[in-house]
Amino acid sequence: MISIKHLYKKFSKNSDDNFHAIQDININIDDGECVVLKGISGSGKSTLLSIIGAIMKPTSGAVEVKGENIVSFSDFHASEYRNKYLGFITQSFHLFDELSVEENISVPLIITKLSNKEMDNKIQHAMDIANISHKAKQKVKTLSGGEKQRCVIARALVNDPQILLCDEPTANLDYDNSIKFMEIICRLKKMNKTLIIATHDPLFDKLKCVDKILHIKEGSLE
Amino acid sequence: MPNSKYINFLFLLLITYRKKHIGIFIISVILIALLSSVLFISSAIRKDIYTTLEDQADFTLQRYKAGKVLNTPESWIDEFLQIDGVSKVTGRIYGMHFYEPSQTYFMIVGVDFFDNGVVKTLQTLLNKIDVEKFLSRDNMIIGSGVKKLFDDYQYKDNYNFRPPDRSIKKVYIYDILPKESNIVSSDMVIMDIDLAREILGVKEGYVTDIVLKVPNPKEREMVREKLTISHFDMRIIEKKDIEKYYKNLFNYKGGVFLILYTISLITFLLILYQRYSMISYIDSKEIAILRCVGWKINSVIWLKIIENFIVAFSAYLTGVIMAYIYVFVFDAPLLKDIFLGYDNLSQDVSFSQQIDPQTLAIVFIVFIIPFITAIIIPVWQKCITEPSEVMR
Numbered sequence: 001m002i003s004i005k006h007l008y009k010k011f012s013k014n015s016d017d018n019f020h021a022i023q024d025i026n027i028n029i030d031d032g033e034c035v036v037l038k039g040i041s042g043s044g045k046s047t048l049l050s051i052i053g054a055i056m057k058p059t060s061g062a063v064e065v066k067g068e069n070i071v072s073f074s075d076f077h078a079s080e081y082r083n084k085y086l087g088f089i090t091q092s093f094h095l096f097d098e099l100s101v102e103e104n105i106s107v108p109l110i111i112t113k114l115s116n117k118e119m120d121n122k123i124q125h126a127m128d129i130a131n132i133s134h135k136a137k138q139k140v141k142t143l144s145g146g147e148k149q150r151c152v153i154a155r156a157l158v159n160d161p162q163i164l165l166c167d168e169p170t171a172n173l174d175y176d177n178s179i180k181f182m183e184i185i186c187r188l189k190k191m192n193k194t195l196i197i198a199t200h201d202p203l204f205d206k207l208k209c210v211d212k213i214l215h216i217k218e219g220s221l222e
Numbered sequence: 223m224p225n226s227k228y229i230n231f232l233f234l235l236l237i238t239y240r241k242k243h244i245g246i247f248i249i250s251v252i253l254i255a256l257l258s259s260v261l262f263i264s265s266a267i268r269k270d271i272y273t274t275l276e277d278q279a280d281f282t283l284q285r286y287k288a289g290k291v292l293n294t295p296e297s298w299i300d301e302f303l304q305i306d307g308v309s310k311v312t313g314r315i316y317g318m319h320f321y322e323p324s325q326t327y328f329m330i331v332g333v334d335f336f337d338n339g340v341v342k343t344l345q346t347l348l349n350k351i352d353v354e355k356f357l358s359r360d361n362m363i364i365g366s367g368v369k370k371l372f373d374d375y376q377y378k379d380n381y382n383f384r385p386p387d388r389s390i391k392k393v394y395i396y397d398i399l400p401k402e403s404n405i406v407s408s409d410m411v412i413m414d415i416d417l418a419r420e421i422l423g424v425k426e427g428y429v430t431d432i433v434l435k436v437p438n439p440k441e442r443e444m445v446r447e448k449l450t451i452s453h454f455d456m457r458i459i460e461k462k463d464i465e466k467y468y469k470n471l472f473n474y475k476g477g478v479f480l481i482l483y484t485i486s487l488i489t490f491l492l493i494l495y496q497r498y499s500m501i502s503y504i505d506s507k508e509i510a511i512l513r514c515v516g517w518k519i520n521s522v523i524w525l526k527i528i529e530n531f532i533v534a535f536s537a538y539l540t541g542v543i544m545a546y547i548y549v550f551v552f553d554a555p556l557l558k559d560i561f562l563g564y565d566n567l568s569q570d571v572s573f574s575q576q577i578d579p580q581t582l583a584i585v586f587i588v589f590i591i592p593f594i595t596a597i598i599i600p601v602w603q604k605c606i607t608e609p610s611e612v613m614r
Contacts, residue, residue, distance in 0.1 A: 055514060055609035075606075076518055083516020094511050098238035103231070108515040110228045119227055155515065 002029040002052065002163070002194065007061035009047050009219075021047040022058065023219040029212075031162065032192040034185070036204045039216035045198035046167050048216070052196060053086055053165050054078040065163070083108055087156025091168035093148045095155075097141040101132055104140055105155045112159075122158050129191075130154035130184060146177030153184055164188060166197040182207055232528060239504060243533045249490055250534060253483070254541025254589055255548065260479040261581045262549040263561050266573035271468045275461060279312070279433030280442060282459040283449065291457075293428035298453070302434060305448050307441035312337065313429030315415050317422040319383070323375050328368050328409040332418025351397065360417055361396035367408035369398050386423035393417065487592070495596040506604065513609040519602075526601045527594060534593045538586060550575045 009022035021044045029035050037045040050056035052063055054070050055078075062069045070081055088094075095104050102123050109119045127133040130153040135143060140151060149169065156164055166185075170178040178201065186209040189195060197204060204210060215222040236243065283302075285294040294313070302311045315332030335353050351363070362381075364372070372381055372395070383391040399407045413421075424430060434449075436442050442460070449458050512522050548554055550573055554561075 050610040053514075057608065079513070079516050079518040079521075081516075082514065086516075088514050094507065094514065096235075096238075096508070096511065099234055103234060106227055107231070107511065110225070110231055111517055111521050116226055119225075159516075 001031055001064075001066070002027075002196075003062075003064040004028075004048075004052070005062045005064070007048070007051065007063065008059045009044075009051065009056070010059045020219050022051070025061070025216075025219075025221055027214065027221070029194060029196065031194055032189070033211045034189045034195040034207075034209050035197070035212045035214060036207075036210050037196065037198040037214050037216055038200060038204075039198075040200060043216045044219040045216050047219075049165050049167050049196065049198045052163075053088060054081050083111070084159060085161050085163055087159070087161040087164045089149075089152050089156050089164060089166040089169050091171040093152050093172075095140045095148060095151060098139060100137050100139055101143070101151050101154070102127065102136040104151055105158050108155065108159050122160070123154075126154040126158040129157055129187065131180075144177075145172050145174070146180060149173055149177065149181060150184070153181075157188075161193075163194045163196070166195065166199070168199055168201075169197065170199065170201045170203065178203055185209065232525065232532075235508070235525075236529060236532060242504065246494065247533055247537050250537030250589070250593070251541045251544065253487060253490060254538050254585060255544040256486075257480075257483050257588065258542050258545030258581070258585050259549050259554060259557055260483065261578075261584065262545055263554055263557060263573065264473075265578050265581055266549070266576065267561060268469070269576065270574055272465070275465055275468070278461050278464065280436045280461050281434040281445070281449070282464075283432045283434065284430075284457045284459070285453075286455055286457050291430075292455075293424055293430060294432055294456075296427050296429055299429075299432060301452065302432065302449070305445055307436050307438060307445050308434050309437050310435040312433050314431050314433055315418040315422060315424055316430045317418070317424070319411070319421070321371065324371055326371065328365075328371070328411055330418050330422060331410055331412045332415035332422075333412055334415045356396055357414060360391065360393045360413070362393045362411050362413040362417075363397045363399055364395060364412075365399045365408040365410040368411055369395075383421045385421050391417075391421055393421075487589070491592050491596040494593070495600065505601075509601070509604050510609060513605070519605045522605050523598060523602055527598060530594055530597045531590070534590045538590060542582065542585065546577075549573055 004025055004027040007022055007025040008020070011019045011021055025048060027035075037048060039045045047056065051058050051071075052065075054073060058071055061071070063071050065081070065085065070078065073081060082088075096107070105123050105126055106119060109122060112119075114122070124133065127136060130150040132147060132150040132154050135147055135151075140148060143151065149172070170181055173181060182203065185195060185197070185207070189209040205213065283294065283298075285292045296313050299311045299313055302308055312334075315330075317330050318327040319330050320327055335357065356363075372378070377395075380392050380394045383393055385391055393413065399410065399412070418424075419426075422430070434445070436445050446458060446460065449456065509522055512525070513519075517525075549557075553573065
């Protein structure tokens, strides 16, 4: 379970000019739940996702995951948390373009103590879920946008994380690929993954597997 | 212990982004090759000179009058033999011969082939000689600088010396001194002592200088004092003074190079630091991806250290091998002239091949540690930034 309590994030341009990206957000997300954070650009949904993903520290408040406040984690523990419990799916993919699909997917596993065989099994399993096995040896730079997105999904799944954070996952996809992505999301939901999706794509409004849609405006929940 | 996927990933990054490293690699190779060449040359010269000086007499005495060297009476030899601690005293016939056509000097060395002590000093140079055959007529053994000079003026087989009595003395070229000894022997002409006396015009009963052996180093100071008292018109040159002279000469030349090298290295490292401080989009993206998928700061830094160490170490190996070939196979053209240019004849030297682990360690420490530091500090600064910042 993820429990967000009185979360604030303030960006300071100077001492007099502060921008409140997140203001007093309180959310509870159960294990296996699929939550969509909706809002226009700059509303604070990506900031909230970054804080849940432990790649950004809030100004105040707490984010408890399985009873532990990740906000107080040191960088060492935050990195471990990202590696074991989280998968990131981002709109700009963040892949090594010159490497192959399976090489990209292997990146989170390289620093673990798994054997090569265990790593290969996990990579294959992740590629199967994301429907990208047929492109395993192909360089990422030669893939289409949809295929790159599936590669990102496979990389996010390779460590079998409980939580998946998706930041504008369909922003760079056409309609067909967006639909395919949603099918994968629903499959992941069936696998009891906790999904948090920040988007302003209206396609998610009708998605059956979504449990909650939360609207964010100017850093606060509506 | 990194797994094979880690090593594979590391080499993939190196190969994939090779364009990023190639410029740094080339500059590194040039800097390392330059530094290694300078250190190889200076250590080879030092070794060759010290080996040669090892056989030299402990004291060389020259008679001076009004600041000019005069011939020394042979009678002084017996006088010096009376000093306690002196084991051997020998008179020498040495002198410079002015070679009019090229306006240069070369050194005539008279050798008494029946004096074991003298021959031992030149043994390494003369080990190929059949003494009987050599003395059967007026022969000489010449350094390669003299040989080149004679060739230029068509003296292929012999050369006519002009002693002070205006006669002509034809001396045949018997052999050439080995190239390896050229640091000290390039301008040397070795001949029988009596022939040298005749050509240099040194009268019977005189020598050009006197050399002394004092086996016990503790007695040398006392011997020096006694020599000083014995004759006031005498200059005493100790072996350690000659060693000091050469040491200062080559350390000075090597030092000038090291200063230039240090300036180039610092400039290069500043460029490197600046380059990584304005970390490229590729580097930034790479760090961001790794941090987001859970790589810890130390894992990212280690990856960068190993990646850049491979580049630096490959450059180090390439540079050292290039320097070795340049110095010991091609005899260091250009740099050799700067190091050995004090001589009036051109030097055709072959440096004694040797790998000095200390030299290699100096090059390694002086280059690789600052190299890695210049890269790692900006990478570390990027790593400690919040991953979300790096992602943007």
